[in-house]
Amino acid sequence: MQKTSKKELILYHARESFSKNGYELTALEAIAKECDITKPAIYYHFKDKAALYKAVICPEFTAVALKIEENTKMGNPIQRLENYIKIFGEFLISNPTFNAIFAREIANGSSTMPDECVEQLSRTIKQLISILNDGESAKTFTKEPPFLIQMMIVTTLTSYNTTQPLREKISQYVQNKTTQAEPNFHNIIDALSQKIIKGLLC
Amino acid sequence: MQKTSKKELILYHARESFSKNGYELTALEAIAKECDITKPAIYYHFKDKAALYKAVICPEFTAVALKIEENTKMGNPIQRLENYIKIFGEFLISNPTFNAIFAREIANGSSTMPDECVEQLSRTIKQLISILNDGESAKTFTKEPPFLIQMMIVTTLTSYNTTQPLREKISQYVQNKTTQAEPNFHNIIDALSQKIIKGLLC
DNA sequence: TATAATTTACTTACCGTTTAGTAAGCAAGG
DNA sequence: CCTTGCTTACTAAACGGTAAGTAAATTATA
Structure with a gap:
């Protein structure tokens, strides 16, 4: 062993x-x-603290880029976008540490994010752009700013994960009589996916 | 003077x-x-650094809660939701410092956010819940987890603001031939609003 | 094959700087 | 003369990073 x-x-x-x-x-x-x-x-x-940080996060950015590329090439634009959201979402559930770090990087304006990670992130966005462009050519999707769609997907998912304690605190104030059970994260991915695709359809 | x-x-x-x-x-x-x-x-x-921080952010949370309440009481659920998104978005443009601080708080899980701010934030979410419930009763909207909608609105907008430098870096890698001019932030609010409402309609 | 040299993977001890926070004093105004 | 609104001078702790040393493993050499 x-x-x-x-x-x-x-x-x-x-x-x-x-x-x-x-x-x-x-x-x-x-x-x-x-x-x-x-x-x-x-x-x-x-070498130093920054190098340790880099060593921690770069492989995760590479992993997510790879998974996205592998799983969003086949099918029609709707299926591909569904997969894009699903793969991203499931990666975030399986890698909560990545989720938290990524969320902070976005909030920081990614000013401290290593270029290597930006490059990997670019690969996933390239994929998203390809999906949106194809959907647009096929008259399936309306034309939308890809970064907006990326934010709607990624930051919604990461922040839904990071804000669980906040949601609990807020629930105490809100006293929503019609409170439904907190949906689990897989349901959230599905719900988000449906809403985004519906919003994009011609 | x-x-x-x-x-x-x-x-x-x-x-x-x-x-x-x-x-x-x-x-x-x-x-x-x-x-x-x-x-x-x-x-x-x-008193100390934490108190200074509190004094900085609490009034802004109160201000946004007030503005939301004032502007999302009238009209049908669609108009009210449009207003909710618009008011929130415009507040973030006019208060970029609040935007940045809020984005970090969300990414942190808001573990350091003063209770007073959580309370103010709850007021805006209460308003959102009321809009979504009314839309649901009127068979205008499908039933959705309110926190998900809140995240789709708020984190998409804040992060679109904070990630401008990131978007510029990514653009260098992506080389999108069909690059359109970066939409300005008011267009982003409108586009997001349309997409969310379309996604919610029955 | 025995031994010498070198590298690996650390430890002990320390430095310099930054930073939150405090104690005590002081000048101006009512 | 006492309160307001500061300043000077300081403390204590935390933290990133380094210098120097060392035991054990590895490799080179006689």
């Missing part, structure tokens, strides 16, 4: 902390402690 | 910095410098 390497362990705990606390509030000393090593050991494996 | 008080000046520069740099990266010393005072002068007016 293969022991996970120290480097992998550092990446694991770094991901947890960046996701939970954000970049600024992540202390390398704390990560080291969780790995049962000392801080300079982190500097042995990574 | 009335000189703006030092307290107002502190609030102004604090708002700028919290908005631009976020809570953690805002240094009180820097704010003091911009106000031509010293750091302890800030502590004369505000």
Whole structure:
């Protein structure tokens, strides 16, 4: 049985902390402690804090880009857009740490996002543009700004995940008599998908 | 001519910095410098950093709640929802500092958001719930989770604002031959409004 | 094959800087 | 003379990062 390497362990705990606390509030000393090593050991494996952050997030951006490309090439524009939303949404559920980090990057204007990640993100948007263009040519979809659609999909999903505690607090104030059970996240993906596609149809 | 008080000046520069740099990266010393005072002068007016932050954002949450309430009571559900989106969107354009701070709060799960702000935010959501319920009763709208609709509206708009630099970077990679001119933000509000309402119609 | 040299993967100890926050003093105005 | 609205000077802690050393594993050499 293969022991996970120290480097992998550092990446694991770094991901947890960046996701939970954000970049600024992540202390390398704390990560080291969780790995049962000392801080300079982190500097042995990574040049600095920024490099560690990069090492944490870049593979996830690459993974999502790959999954999107693999799953949104076939079918008619509606099916492809459904898949785009579904794949993105399910990736976010399966990778809550990525969800949290991505949400913060967007809120930050991505000023600190490594170029490598921007490039990977561009691949997914390229795919979305292709879907929207095809749908438009086929007179299935109306012409819309692709970035707007991207925001409607991605930020709605990420923020729905990050705001669960907020929703609970708000519920106390709202006292919605007709409160329905909080829909689970898979339902949210479906509901969002239906609404966006309906909104786009000619 | 009335000189703006030092307290107002502190609030102004604090708002700028919290908005631009976020809570953690805002240094009180820097704010003091911009106000031509010293750091302890800030502590004369505000208990601590958290209190200053609260003083910056709470009035804005109150203002948006008020505006929403004033402008979404009249008309049929479609008109009211149109107004809800328009008022929210225009508030975000007119208050870019609020936009940036709000976006970060959402991405953070609002764990640091003062209860007072949560309460004000609840007022706007109450209004949205009322609109959606009325639309549902009138068989105008399908039944949808209100928080999802809120996220589709609010996070799409805030993030469209915060991600302008990101969009520019992505454009370099995407090389969209059919690139249309970046729509201005008022067009974005309209486009979003149309799409959401279309998606909600029975 | 024994041994010397080198590299790997860390640790201990420390530095410099930043930053929130405080104690005490002081000048001006009522 | 006392309150308001600050300033000067300071503390304590946190944090990113580095220098130097070391035990163990690996490789080169005699």
